[in-house]
Amino acid sequence: METPTWKTLLPDDLTPRLPDLVASCGWEDATMIDQATGKRHVENADELSDSGERDAPREKRGKRQKQQPQRKRRTTYEIRKQQKSDLVTQVKMMQTQLDELKYRVLVEQGETAKSHERTTAANSVLQECIQGQHVGLADMQAMLASHIQDNLHTLQPAQTVIQLGTDRVERHKTLMAMKDRKLREGKRFITARSRGLDPRASYSQEERYETPGDDFCVMRFDNSPIYGSSVKAVFDAIIHSVLHSEIIISELFGSITIREDNDFDDSNVSQLRLVSSTSRGAMVESNSVMFSEFSDGTDGKECSYGIVAADFVDSDELYPYRPTERVRRDTTTVVLIRSLTELDSQTRTSNDGNCSEDQTDSNKAEDAQTVVATRWTCSKMPHTELDIPRGRLQELQESSVCWGDTMKNCIQQHLGKAAL
Known part of the structure; x- marks a missing residue:
């Protein structure tokens, strides 16, 4: 059978155009085509050599690609199996950590329970x-x-038995003779009673009681700072209030109070005999002696201070008590006025100088105008034989309680300050 050629394969209308097609392929100068077989022949060996060199890298790359094994693609089953294995391992690690934490908590709870x-x-x-x-x-x-x-009927602190006769000169000598002792004992007692208290803070203590014999007694202790004043001003205000107590009682209580007599013109020793009528008609009498002294500290022995000691008269032949007409009220009072800076100085001395100088300087301006008034008072109303209803008797007892506060209010009004 005859071998087909390109001439037999090409249509008749393309055969004349064959040279142009060959030229368009780039083989016009370098190659030639066999007219009979349609095969491309190389004109010289150089072209063949160049062509071989160009084809060599391709062959090498092909060999390398053939030498490298292709990676096997993993299935979904294998991927999920590996993920499950990783998660199981992670769960085991977390379970181990959880067990360790539980053990630690149990240990700590045990220690906490023991500590609690x-x-x-x-x-x-x-x-x-x-x-x-x-x-x-x-x-x-x-x-x-x-x-x-x-022991209400025995001597109270700062109390002295006072008995006065009818001779006025002797009465005066008796009171003047006991003045120094009364003031000394009163100061010693009130100083001991207020030891350890903060002078800048107010303090008050009150006791009320009745004895088996129906005696009524009120004891009160006060420690009060007075700001913006001096020792002398407070001392003068106290003396003024005591000497005009009948006016003060009448105005504040609405009762009639009169002062029957004053035998002494000495400002340091005064006798006060007061008679008051309550709103229910009961009569109350008191017979007291007041001793006072002010020291400006110029003697160098101690700082300035003012002290007032008042005590009731046990027996007075010139002005005897009237138990069949009046209810008796006996009062013993001690008041000590000191400057706050002087109290701080005494505290530093007793504490071996532990107070800092900076604190003293910072408070010096304020403390220089601060006075501390310390008061102790005992007001006793002995049992009376008068036929007084229980309500009126309670009124008398309450008036004894209010007496101290009334004097404080009067002193504060005299000073023009906000509080005492």
């Missing part, structure tokens, strides 16, 4: 100790209160 038990036990012991101290203090206070109540 120890703290509870210690607090219980401290509570018992504190309550024991309070009970001990209450026992002491009960003993003191019982002692005061049982």
